[in-house]
Amino acid sequence: MTAGTRMSDVSATMDFRRRDARDKLMGRTRYTIDRYLPGMLHAAVLRASVPAGRIVRLDTAKAARMPGVRAIVTAADAPGTIGIGIADHPLFARDLIRYNGEPLAAVAADTLIQAHAALAAIEVEIEPLSPVLTMAEAIAPDARLVHPDWHDYEILLAGGAREGNVAWEASVVRGDVDAAFARPDVVIVDSNFRVGRQNHVAFEPRAVVASYEDGRFHIETSTQVPWTIRNATARLLGIPASQVRVTVPPVGGGFGLKFDIAIEPFAALLARASGRPVRLVNSREEEMLTCLFRENAEIRIRSAVTQAGEIVGREAVVLMDCGAYGGEQIFLTTMTAHTLGGNYRLGSVRLVSRAIYTNTAPNGAFRACNGVYNTFALERHTDEIAARIGMDPLAFRSRNVLGDGALGATGQRFDGDVLGPMLDRMNTMRPATATSRERNDGRLYGRATTVGTWFVFVGPSAATVNMNADGTATLVTSGVEIGSGSMMQALPQIVAATLGIAPDNVIVRTADTDAAGYDVGVGGGRTTVSLGAASLQAAQEVRKKLLKVASEMLEAAPEDLVMQNGRIEIAGAPGSGRSVAEVASHAQAKEGPVSATGAFTGRGVPAMPGCVAGHFIDAIDIPVFAVHDCEVAVDRDTGHVEVLSYKVVQDVGRALNPRAIRGQIQGGVVQGLGYALHEEVTIGADGSVRQAGFETYRVPLALDVVPVEISLYEGAPSMGPLGTKGAGEVPILNVGATIACAVANATGKRVQELPLTPPRVLELILGRKPALAFPHIADAWADNLVRPHGQP
C-alpha cells in the first residue's frame, strides 16, 4: 500500500538536530566493536592464501587441542548456500577454493592471540588450480570454469541468462538499433571505458557478537540489513529463520558494504558449538582484501547521432566482475538500463550487462553501485559525441535530457520535466566569467557539467507506532542508523509532525528482528522513502485513533480537531482541548494501549513488454536526478589534479531536513572524489588486492576536498511520503563523470579510465597511454550474449 502526501498540518522543513551526536562526540557510543560481554570468546577465520585450488585435506585436530581453544567449525557445519538470483555461495569453501581469502574454518578461543595461534595449527593441503583473474580470461572460449557445477545451482529468480563463467546476463532492447546505425545521416561514436574497484573504507569493520540461548541465536552485528542477516544465516546453517534474532547497535559506516551478510554465521556457529558468546571482528587487512567492493568493469558504448544532435540509436556491452560468487553484481546487471541507458532520450537502444565470475574476492554494493561508472562512461561518451558533431556539450545535454513523457531504456514513461530545469539552475550557479582561466601558474584548466539518473531502491518496509500514556510515541522498525541521520532525524520528524508532538518525544527503537516487521534494509536512499512511508502510515492510524477518543472527550467532531504542540485542540481555539498525554492515558485506560502498524512497498511502474530480460527491476518507481559541475587544474609535469570548485543540483522531491541532505551531499561528493582521483585497487598475480591498508589505499583528506555548493531541487513528482525522495545515495553518482570530463577538457586528452591518479594523468598528457581496446568484447552486439535477447 502506498503512502499519500496529504497532511496539511504536517510541519514544513525542520533542520532537526540528530539525537546521537552528543554521545558520538564524547566517545560514549557503543558500536558493535565496543561490545564486550562477560565470558565472551574471541574468534578468527582461516582464509585461503591461493586464488584457486582443490582442498585435498583440512585437519583441525591439532588446532582443537591448542591452549584456550573452545570451538572450531568448518564446512560440515554450514550446509546451505545463498545468493541473489542463484544460490552459488557457501559459507566455507568446500572442495574448491575460488578466491584468495576464502574462509576455510573458524576458531573461537579465550583470547584473540590464542585464536590466531590455533589458525596457524590447522593443517591444510591444497592442490593449486590455474586461476582466472580477469574478465577477459574468464570469457575466453577455453576458460577454466570458476563454478564447474554452475548448471546445477538452485535458481532463486527465473529469467536470467547464464553460462559458464557468465554468472548472469541482463539485456534490454527497445526499438530497432540496427536500422538506426544503418541510417545515412548519422555519425557513429564508439567509446571504451574501464574502471577499477572501490573500497568503502567504513571505519567500523564488519563485526559481530553472537550468542546461543534457549535454542535460538542472538546476533548483534554492524549491519544495514538485519533481516538479510537473519534469513541468510538461517539458510547457510540449515535452520529455520525463526531461530535467529538480529539486533543492531549504532553502525560506524556502511555505504553498502554492510548491505549483505558478512561474518555473522561464523560467530553464530561458534557460539552454538562453545556455549559462550563469541566476538568476531574483521581486521583492517581483511576489510581491505575481502571487501564487497564496487566492482571493476569494462564498458563499450556506441551511439548513432544525427548532425543535429539527435541520438537515434545506442548500444552497449558492460562487463561486471562478480569475483568468485555472484552476489550483488547479479542484481546490479539490472541497473545498467537505468543509468547507462538513462539521462537522455534515445530513439532505440540495446544494452547487455554481463556479470562475470573470476577467482578474486566477491564484489558487492557501494553507494550508487554501477551507476557511478555507468555515468562516467555515459557522460564521457556524451562529450565525445558533442565534440564529434561540433556541438557544445551543454547544448547537447539540454537538447536531449529526459523530460515529461520521455521513454526510458526499458520503455517506462518519465513524469515531469526535471533534468532540463535542473540544468537551467546549474547555469545560474555557474559564474558568467570563467575566472580560473586567468590563472598563470602553468597548469591546465578545465571544467565540465554532467547529468545523472539514479533511483530510490524501494522494496518492503514495515513500522509500528506505539503511543505511550505520557504523550510520547515509540517508533518500531528494522531501520538502522548508519550515519545518514534518517533514523535520527527524518523518521522521528515524520511521526512527530503527524502527531503534533516534539520530535524529541518520538522514541526510535533500535533494530530487532524479534520486534519489528520485515525491512529490506538501510541503504539505496530508501530509509526516508520506504521506512518513512511505513512510519507515516502507522502514525496516521494512531492519529485517527487518538482523534476518535479525543472527539468523545471533547464532544467535538474529529474533523474539527487539530494535533499540535503536544495537544489535541479544537481548530481555531488554541489552548482548548487536552494534552496528547491525557488523551493517550484515557484511551489506554478505556480500550488498551493505542498503537498501529504501517507497511510500504514499491508501486511498480510498468516497463514496455518485451524490453527487458533477466532484470530484477523492470522500471524505477522513484527516479532521482543530479546535475554536477566542477573546475579542475592539472599539473602538466606531475599529473596532479586539483579540484577548484564543485557544484551540485540534486533532485530531492521535498527536503524534510535540508541540513542533513547537505551533509550527505558533501560526504558523497568527497567519496566520489576519491573514486575519481585517488582510490586505486589493483589485483596481484596471487589474485589478492594489493592495497592492504591505508598507506596504499588513499582516501581524500581534509586538504584534498572543496566545499560543495549545493542547490536542492524540489518539486519533482515522487511517490515518497510527503513528496520526498531518498537523498543519501545519489551524491556520489556523477562525481567520477564530472572530474573525468573536466580533466579531458583541461588536457585535451581522451580520458577512458578511473581513477585519474597522477601517473595515469601524466601518461595521458605525455601521450604515452594507448587507447583502450577490448578484444574480448565482440563488435556485433548480439555476439556478446549467452543467448539471444528474450529467448527463454
Add this chain to the structure above:
Amino acid sequence: MAVSLIVNGERMASSADPMTPLVDVLREDFHLTGAKPVCREGFCGACMVLLDGAPALSCLMPLALAEHCEIRTVEGLSSGGTLTPIQTALEAHDAVQCGMCFPGMVVSLTHVLATTPSPTRDDIRMALTGNICRCTGYERIVEAALSAVAK
C-alpha cells in the same frame, strides 16, 4: 608486572603484555572504548589520545612506553556530560554522521585550538592530515573548528 598510568586524571594499572598497543589496553582493560582501532598504522587518527598533552596514536604506542604518563582520552575531555567548546561547535554545525572518527577528531582539534593562535582554514585542514573522515567530507568539521576559534 603491572604498568601504571594516569588516565583522565585517575591512576590506573594494567597487567597486559608491555608490548600491547595502548589502544587495546584503554578499550579492553579500562573500558574506555572512545578511541577506535581503525587502521592500526597511524594514518587514520581514530585512536588518537593526548599523551602528556601531545597528540599520540595509541595504536602505535606500546603500553610500556605509556608508563607514568598522563593520558587523556576523548572521554576525559568533557566532564559531567557538558560538551567542551569544540564538541559544542561540532554538534551545532550538525557535523556528526556515523561518528567513528569523532573521538580522534575531537582530541586532535582540542590540541590544535589550544596550541595554535588564530588558526586559518588551511591551518585546520593541515592539522587534520592525520584524521580521516569517510562520511562527512570534512567541511562542517572545519567550519565548526573555525567557529570555536572565534569564541
Add this chain to the structure above:
Amino acid sequence: MPGSIVVAPLLDVALDALAERGANGAAFAGGTWIMRSPIRHEPLQSHFVAIGKILELTTISVAPDRIEIGAAVTHTALAAALADIPELDVLTAAAGRSANPAIRAMATIGGNLATAGFAAADCVPALLCLDAEVEIASRGDSERMPLQRFLDIRSTLAPGQLLTRIIVPRSVRSTAHARLPLRKAGDYPVAIVSLAVNRDAAARIQSARIAVGAVEPVARRWERLEAAVVGRPLEPERMAEMAAEFADDFVGRDSIEVPAWYRVSVLPSLMRRAAAAALGGRALSGMEG
C-alpha cells in the same frame, strides 16, 4: 617466541641492554615503524630497548658551527627547534611536513635514518644535502661517519650498536626540500629532491648538494647534476632542464602506489620547485601540506 621491552633511562644502560640481547635485541625509538610489524606480517619478537626517554638522545644543541641532534629527537621537536634558522630550511621542511602531525610527534630522526626498509624517509635526503654525519655508539666505543656511509652499512650493524647522534655542519647556503605526495599531504612522497647551494657575489652557484629520496630504495646524492650546475645562476627553469638531462642517473623503483618511470619523470619538476623555493626563501613548495 614473544618479544619484550625495557625502557632505558640512560644511554649506558641502553647500550648494555642491547649488547646483552645480542641478535635478538633491537632499539625502539618512536616505534612508528616497529609497531606496524603485524600489518607487514612480521613477528614482533625482538627484545626491545626503548631509547626515547634518554635525555642526551632527545637533546638538540645549536652552536655557531654545527647542530647536534639526538637520535631520539622527534620530527616535531626538530622542526620547532630549527624554525628560525633559514640555512636549515630543508631540514625544517622535511621534519615538519612528513607523514601527519601525530606521527611527527612520535617518530624520531634516528628512526628515520636507521630503517632500511623505509625508502620514502624525508629526513634522509635532507640530511644528505647538508653533509650530515652520524655517530654510532656501542658499549665502550663510538664512531662517527658520513651519513652516506651509514646508509651503506646500516643493515649490517653489529648487535649492540646504536645510532646516537646526527651532526650537521653549518655554513652559508640556501636550502629547500621538494617532496611529492600523491594527495596534498598525508602520504609518503613518491619522489623527493633536497637542495643546498651556496652562491657567489654574482649569485652563481659555487657548490651544490642535491639529494634524491624515495625514487630508489635508498636516498643518494645526484653528483652529475651537482657538478653541472656549478657556475650557473639558480634559475628554476634552467635547473629543471638540466635535471631532465641527467634524470636517467636514477632507476626508479616500482611500488603499489606508482610505477618506476613516474618517480624519475617528476624529478625535473621537483628540481624546479626546490630551486624556486631556495630562491624565494620558502623551503617547501608544490604539493605539500
